[in-house]
Amino acid sequence: MRDFIETLNIGLPSKKLTEWSKLVFLTGASQIGIQAVGFISGILIIRFLPLEEYALYTLANTVLGTMIILSDGGISTGITSIGGKVWKSREKLGSVLSTGLHLRHRFAIGSLIISLPILAYLLIQHEASWLTALLICLAIIPAFYGSLSDSLLVIVPKLHQCILPIQRNSAKVELGRLFLIFTFIIIFPFTYIALLANGIPRLLGNFKLRKIANPFADPSKPSDPNVEKEILSIVKRIMPGAIYFCISSQITIWVISFFGETSAVAQIGALGRLSMLLVLIQYLIGTFIEPSFAKMELDKKIIIKRAIQVFVSLSILVCLVVFAVFMLSEPVLWILGNNYSDLNYELVLSITGGGLALLGNTAAILYLSRGWVLNPMILIGISIVSIALGAILFELSTLQGVLLFNIFLAVIQIFLHWIYFGYKIVKIED
Template sequence: MRILKSHPSYNKLLYWGKTISITALSQMVVQGLGFLCGILIIRLLPLEEYALYTLANTMLGAMTMLADVGVSNGVMAQGGKVWQSREKLGAVLMTGLHLRRKLAFWSLIVTTPILFYLLLHNGAGWLTSFLIVLSIIPAFYASLSDNLLEIVPKLHQDIYSLQKNQISVSIGRLVLSAILVFIFPWTFVAILASGIPRVLGNIKLKKIAYNFADESQKPDSIIRKDLMAIVKRVLPSSVYFTFSGQISIWFISLFGTTMALAQVGALGRISLIFNLFSALFGFLIVPRLARLPNEKHILLKKYLQTILLVFVFYTGLALTISLLSKEILWILGEKYSGLEYELILSIVGFCVSALAGVSFSFYSTRGWIIHPIIVILVDLSAVVSGVFIFPISNLKGVLQFNIYVASILCLMNLLYSLIKIKSIKV
């Protein structure tokens, strides 16, 4: 034992063991609560209401992406350079928050009319549509700052405080959903039950972040210029991918049935099982990738290790879920029975998208951005060709289409990451 403790790598291994254990345990609780909350809503909401809930949540994600368009990646990249200085990190954070609020206004202008139309198109009345749109506001308000605020404790690896706050928010969502949706099984109530705890958790998150970042700092014009350089380059592709990223939902909502919309939303909830590893990656690996020196051999080694780890994990989890497909569908309820093959397609699509996301996170935190015209042309080619190959008016066809498009984007991100690493001269 003494020999083991005296080994130069002992303290490092001990640190990583404790960090991963605490993070994994906390994320198991967070994701477990999120999964239970999702299943609860699936079971409590009528099929028609869950279809509207799926549509509203998808649009909320689109609104959040349009209010970001590269700001969070820019803050991570800039913050990774000055994370040891409270004042400089505060300036980066305040600049990012200021820019995010401006982008949020335009996000609302663009997405609100689209959501209203799609709700009406899928059978919601005018009053119901209005209430659903209003119910999104609390969650959208919290989203304007929470993922930027999380960057600060992530860079400082203050994982405990961050995850404690996440657990509190998850418990709040589960309790409110169980009480309110049981009494009032309506879409806007379910969305409010998720949004209100998120607003309260956002208040606590600010206190955590401001322990490491000086909140009195004013937005800095130089930092803003650097962030805007990223935003301008990312904006076209971000706007495009805001809608193309959930194209299966849009196709089903426009050309499919209400039942198919509810089914694709319910199957998507199973992917919450995968979020544990995604959260671990976001907490432990992405910030460290951002802090790595710009040296070819180090980046290549870490990148390949990360890709291999993600691939092995997701492949194993996908195989496990496919073997337990009937039992998993039983959890969703009788309304979603008989969708074993569709469940497997949904999980495969998520795995491929997750692998693409890992590569994107890697190169975006390095400040590397694929030219938006290239990204849009590649994806648009995949989408257009996929429309002719797969029947997008039914659930099975849309899920196959989703795998096809995600595979092409995954290949593009993998190749771009390797090309950028190889181009480093050091």
């Protein structure tokens, strides 16, 4: 247990271990509450939306994730990396943040142009009317607009380990979302209503998030051309991989969307809602470990030690989660409702794939926080070969086949990212 606490204690003196442990506990407990509220909101949507409407909701959220990734393209990584070097200066950090926000809004336009037609096509393919498709496309814009700034603003207090105000704001957003869903979705069980209930509280939460970031980053500072150049250099290296990630991160839903039935789209989306504990682990990694790696001195022995601790601790946690879901699959599926009660095997496959993906993504998060970027041609090349091989090995028109396909790809990504991470660590000069 102490080793795991030390993993989260990256870059801090040992005398602060107790304080740090308390912070981790409080943060974890608070985040459990936030995720619980989010989980309830998600379950209400699953239970009250008809199967066909939930399939459309799943497609809209998948495309929304794509829009967010395309509008970032590595900007948040650049801010984390550059901000980790100047985090003690309010003026310099403010300039870094302003530059990132300016770039993010420029990227957003291109993301909208690319993503909305794809969403409209998929919705109509799954028997949505043109009016329904239009309403859904309009309804995801508030959540998308909110994402343009909140994922960047949150980096600033994270670098200063000012976590509790972030969580209080997140709790208010989730409670607002729950209130809107509970108030409207029962009466109006439509996809676009659920999307608006998700997006409006996120927009309101951004105003508070700006106030949280302001004491650490001067909002009056303009964009810095030198910082923009440095961020764009990172974006150029990350963007090809980000474009690929838009597909690979939700490969199961994309495949089912094009080759499977509407009911399968709803089922895979509902199973994904049960990965809340994995989201909590991802949150702790992004909140504590990622910014700590960004600030860590370039000491090979320390980085190796911390990387091993992260890998071992995370592997154990993933195994525990999968085992717990295996033992409790029937009561877990009861939560989703009668439409999904016979998906025991599929549930275990879904959680296994999510856990393995988390393990691989963590390595990428850690080495990107240091400004290390895997050559996108290597990443995309290996991934395309893996997808092609997986398409031969698995039946992609069935839910089980797609979930096994997802596990296969996740295993490949674990080897790819952790081997590259180890390679970059070994290259550090003693």
